[in-house]
Structure formats: C-alpha cells, structure tokens
Amino acid sequence: MSKRDELLAKYADEFKKMNISFDMDFLTKVTVGLGPSIYNKDSSTVSCSDDSELQRVVDNYLVKKLGCKESQDKMMAAVKEVCEQLGSSNRNKYRAMFYYLLAKKFGKESVYK
Numbered sequence: 001m002s003k004r005d006e007l008l009a010k011y012a013d014e015f016k017k018m019n020i021s022f023d024m025d026f027l028t029k030v031t032v033g034l035g036p037s038i039y040n041k042d043s044s045t046v047s048c049s050d051d052s053e054l055q056r057v058v059d060n061y062l063v064k065k066l067g068c069k070e071s072q073d074k075m076m077a078a079v080k081e082v083c084e085q086l087g088s089s090n091r092n093k094y095r096a097m098f099y100y101l102l103a104k105k106f107g108k109e110s111v112y113k
Contacts, residue, residue, distance in 0.1 A: 004031065007038055011097050018087065022100065029112035030103060031096040033065075038096055045091075046098045048083035061099055066108040078105050 001009075008024075008031055015022045037043040047053050058075045062068040068075055082101045086093045103109060 003039065007031065007044075007096070011094055011100075014092070014094065014097060018085075020085070020101075026103075026109055026112065027096065027100050030100045033112060034096055034099065038094075044095055046083075046093045046095050048080075048086075048088070048093060054079050054083075057098070057102075062102060062106070066103060066106060066111055068106055068108070070106070078102060081105070 008028060011027060011031070012022070012024060015027075031038060046057060054076065057079055058072065062070075062075045062079075070078075079102065082098055082105070083093065085101060086097065103111065
C-alpha cells in the first residue's frame with residue numbers, strides 16, 4: 001500500500017467516525033490534486049484558529065483553484081462551517097478532507113474531472 005493509499009484510508013476512516021458520507025473517487029481526486037503537501041505534517045492540516053490560514057484557503061483554493069465568485073463573506077462563512085463540521089476539538093483537520101467538503105459545498109466537483 002502506497003503512502004497516499006494509507007492517507008486515503010485514514011481520511012475515509014475519519015469521515016466514517018464523524019458520520020459524514022463521502023465519495024471515495026472524489027476524495028481521491030482532491031487528495032491527488034494536493035500533491036506533496038499531504039505528506040508534510042504542517043501543510044497536511046488546516047488550522048481553524050489561524051485567521052490568516054483560513055483567508056489563504058479562501059484566496060488560494062476557493063477563488064484560484066475552484067473559481068468561486070461568491071462574496072468573501074460567504075466563502076469565509078463556508079470555511080468556518082467546514083471547521084465546525086470537522087469538529088472544533090478535532091486537531092487533525094486534514095486538508096484533503098477540508099478541501100473535499102468545500103468543493104462539495106460549492107458544487108465544484110467538475111474542477112477535478
């Protein structure tokens with residue numbers, strides 16, 4: 001099993017623990033799209049307590065990668081909803097899971113086709 005496959009299994013287990021339904025094929029596409037960042041301890045997670053990191057998620061992922069045109073306020077609200085969905089006490093908010101939920105929330109699955 002490759003390191004990426006191990007991480008995908010970990011993400012799937014986390015979604016199951018949280019009772020969040022997910023599409024494994026789409027999760028795989030999002031994970032592959034993140035490239036080597038999933039292997040670095042710091043870049044593999046999103047810190048919901050760091051406002052500058054949350055703004056980078058809006059700017060670099062929602063706007064640049066997904067092409068979202070919604071207002072900054074709406075996008076930031078969605079980011080904070082995902083923070084809550086993954087659990088405020090959960091320290092491991094994996095970037096692949098975080099981005100997966102955002103892409104689903106904005107209906108941007110086609111970006112990964």
